[in-house]
Amino acid sequence: MKNLHPDAMLERLEWRRDIRNLMGRISADYSVREEGQIYARYWSRREDVCLGVNEGWYVGPDAVADYYQALDEEIMLSAKCVQKDFPEKLEGLTDEALKGVGVMSYIPVDSHVIEIADDGQTAKGLFNIRGSYNRITTSGPIAYWLFGWAAADFILEDGQWKIWHMQWLRNVDVQCGTPFGQTPEQFPEVEAYADMADFRMPEPTVKAVLMENYYTDRPFTKSPKVPEPYETFADTFSYGM
Amino acid sequence: MYKENRKLFTDDEYIVRMWEKEYIQDLVARFMYAWSNGERREALENCWVRKTHNRRDASWGENNGFYVGYDEVVRHFVAEYEDECKADLKAFQDARPEKGYTGADLGLGKTLLHDCTTPLLYIADDGQTARYLCYDVGMESTGKPDGSSESFFEVGLCFIELIKEGDDWRIWHLVYEHDFSMEAGKDYGSLPRILSPEDDAVFTRHHGTPTKASDVYNDLYGWEYIYWDMPAPYKTYEEEEGYGPRGKIGKKYYDRII
Numbered sequence: 416m417k418n419l420h421p422d423a424m425l426e427r428l429e430w431r432r433d434i435r436n437l438m439g440r441i442s443a444d445y446s447v448r449e450e451g452q453i454y455a456r457y458w459s460r461r462e463d464v465c466l467g468v469n470e471g472w473y474v475g476p477d478a479v480a481d482y483y484q485a486l487d488e489e490i491m492l493s494a495k496c497v498q499k500d501f502p503e504k505l506e507g508l509t510d511e512a513l514k515g516v517g518v519m520s521y522i523p524v525d526s527h528v529i530e531i532a533d534d535g536q537t538a539k540g541l542f543n544i545r546g547s548y549n550r551i552t553t554s555g556p557i558a559y560w561l562f563g564w565a566a567a568d569f570i571l572e573d574g575q576w577k578i579w580h581m582q583w584l585r586n587v588d589v590q591c592g593t594p595f596g597q598t599p600e601q602f603p604e605v606e607a608y609a610d611m612a613d614f615r616m617p618e619p620t621v622k623a624v625l626m627e628n629y630y631t632d633r634p635f636t637k638s639p640k641v642p643e644p645y646e647t648f649a650d651t652f653s654y655g656m
Numbered sequence: 657m658y659k660e661n662r663k664l665f666t667d668d669e670y671i672v673r674m675w676e677k678e679y680i681q682d683l684v685a686r687f688m689y690a691w692s693n694g695e696r697r698e699a700l701e702n703c704w705v706r707k708t709h710n711r712r713d714a715s716w717g718e719n720n721g722f723y724v725g726y727d728e729v730v731r732h733f734v735a736e737y738e739d740e741c742k743a744d745l746k747a748f749q750d751a752r753p754e755k756g757y758t759g760a761d762l763g764l765g766k767t768l769l770h771d772c773t774t775p776l777l778y779i780a781d782d783g784q785t786a787r788y789l790c791y792d793v794g795m796e797s798t799g800k801p802d803g804s805s806e807s808f809f810e811v812g813l814c815f816i817e818l819i820k821e822g823d824d825w826r827i828w829h830l831v832y833e834h835d836f837s838m839e840a841g842k843d844y845g846s847l848p849r850i851l852s853p854e855d856d857a858v859f860t861r862h863h864g865t866p867t868k869a870s871d872v873y874n875d876l877y878g879w880e881y882i883y884w885d886m887p888a889p890y891k892t893y894e895e896e897e898g899y900g901p902r903g904k905i906g907k908k909y910y911d912r913i914i
Contacts, residue, residue: 545794587767592843594839596799631804638693
């Protein structure tokens with residue numbers, strides 16, 4: 416444990432709270448279907464930001480912003496499909512009123528390990544993701560269990576902590592009602608949800624397998640590295656590409 | 657009574673104690689990541705007590721008793737897990753030799769998550785020990801050579817007693833009160849509410865054979881004990897109040913009456 420002057424400890428306690436609040440806000444934004452705001456609200460404006468997901472890296476501000484924007488578009492498209500399925504309840508609603516209908520996302524983050532650099536300019540955090548969500552598919556709403564990790568490098572900008580690099584990894588992402596790692600039950604397609612066939616997330620800037628979703632003979636897969644104390648960012652590893 | 661006699665701290669002392677609480681929360685999370693990552697030996701070496709006299713007294717509690725002493729904790733937490741992983745890997749190698757599992761790392765087909773949510777934490781007034789409680793709401797899945805898996809939502813409570821060694825906090829006593837293993841992919845409404853011997857074998861599969869067997873926690877009717885064992889403000893470590901094998905944790909109410 417580092418020996419610091421109490422004034423320095425107090426500042427770092429505030430910073431650690433700020434970082435936990437930032438991750439808590441992201442979790443809350445997923446709950447209220449505000450994923451489309453995550454880049455604008457929490458990410459650094461640096462050119463070298465990047466987001467890693469299982470399928471690869473979104474590199475640079477445009478790619479990261481587009482990723483979250485696509486989540487927003489999926490939410491809106493999903494709601495319109497649900498509207499088609501339940502016209503008696505949802506017909507005539509504005510887009511604003513309709514947004515978020517039929518979808519839920521509960522993505523709590525916990526078990527934090529946070530290290531702030533001795534120079535106070537950057538920080539690193541690792542968090543468990545342990546949640547559940549549903550997705551509107553061409554077969555209608557389907558629910559999933561999700562276990563994974565969020566690992567981020569944070570940077571202090573104008574007195575506020577922002578995300579610089581982040582890995583958002585799905586370890587077990589499984590349809591509810593399915594033993595982990597096994598083929599889920601397939602449901603018949605439903606006409607009202609046919610438009611979901613056209614939705615695609617943008618391709619990662621750099622395709623790479625950062626993590627494979629669990630399967631029954633997958634090699635043992637660990638979380639991203641746990642942060643260790645460090646002096647300055649050059650002395651530690653990066654959660655970026 | 658405790659409130660009236662509670663020690664008052666200076667501002668600086670309060671800040672240091674807040675800092676130490678943050679450090680302890682991170683330490684427990686580090687332990688949980690190492691546990692989930694199969695780095696169990698490292699988890700003990702990095703997060704648990706190192707001084708000889710503390711290691712002699714270190715303990716790990718399961719529902720069915722205590723593993724007492726660091727070597728016994730290693731036997732249960734590390735060796736038994738490694739044996740299980742070796743058996744799982746051998747099953748793959750024997751059943752599917754064409755798949756080239758030879759040389760695969762331990763843990764093939766396995767994934768697990770342990771975490772520490774909703775922590776409750778008090779540092780003793782004397783600053784030498786701390787008591788911590790969290791929920792471990794996780795999961796475990798073990799793949800089988802036939803392509804199936806045994807996967808469970810795993811829920812338990814972790815009572816942890818920490819002790820300061822020099823400037824560092826270390827885990828000294830841990831009691832994992834295992835509430836349930838709920839099989840994933842099943843209709844939960846049809847799962848048994850009273851465990852059959854077969855179901856119980858699933859539930860107890862990681863409990864092992866403790867050094868000192870005792871009924872530490874019975875998930876069917878043990879709830880009333882949690883309140884009394886929860887961390888609360890305290891002045892200094894007393895063995896009978898602690899989370900070690902000679903403490904009250906898990907004891908029936910009639911065994912707690914002195």
